[in-house]
Amino acid sequence: MTIRFDNVTYAYRRWNRPILTDFTYSLPAGLTVLLGPNGAGKSTLLKLAAGTVRPAHGTITLDDVPSTARSYRHAVGWLPQHVQPMPQLTAREYVAYTGWLKGMATSTAHEKAATALERVDLTEQAEVKTHRLSGGQLRRLGVAATLVHDTQVLLLDEPTAGLDPQQRRTFRNVLASLTDQVRILMSTHDTQDLAEEADHVTVLRAGRILHTGTSKEFLAHTPASVAPGRAAEAAYTAILNRDGNASG
């Protein structure tokens, strides 16, 4: 099951310049990292894919189901940049409540919540009130909430921003463990982190795809003299520079 953008054009206001124009993209299997400078259109792309905003032209589909359909929004989970705790709820109740909001029976929502928490490695925190969770645990709680209703595609907007290195590692490991069942598109500014877990990399600038391919193909852009620890950052810079030179 994958999300396809076909000739999508989107502007925030009818009279504004479009952020995406005639944009075509198909989300590959596994974990895809979405890179791009500030204002490239990453969040806009994720919001369109989540069905929270609609294109002016073109179509966004999940195996032929349009993004306007209820079944589309059930199959696609979107994690915004900030996960708000609900102080009165435990982690388990929070996830079950999300399932209930999506139309699940209360008993099913509780059952599915336990499985979703297990998938993000939060079983031990199931009875902890959400405002007592750490920043990294809160992000994983957000992922559990999006997984509770049998999500096929997970969209994450800078989920590792503000996390310390240990929390980022745990978060990435959790994402990597989900990719056998869920396709994931994750935006980030954390270029170096991605080299470890991403299957694919897409680079966006000014609403255009500069590069999309496997991580190996992405890293092949690394200049020869660069130390391995800097490879992803250097590959990203090389792709941006190549485009800058071509369009300049």
Ligand SMILES: Nc1ncnc2c1ncn2[C@@H]1O[C@H](COP(=O)(O)OP(=O)(O)OP(=O)(O)O)[C@@H](O)[C@H]1O
């Ligand atoms: N609600 C909005 N109304 C009008 N313009 C917007 C709105 N949200 C974003 N934009 C504009 O759309 C463009 C793309 O923004 P978007 O947030 O998608 O980029 P981004 O790649 O996610 O950036 P960042 O890395 O800074 O989060 C920017 O020029 C931004 O100013």
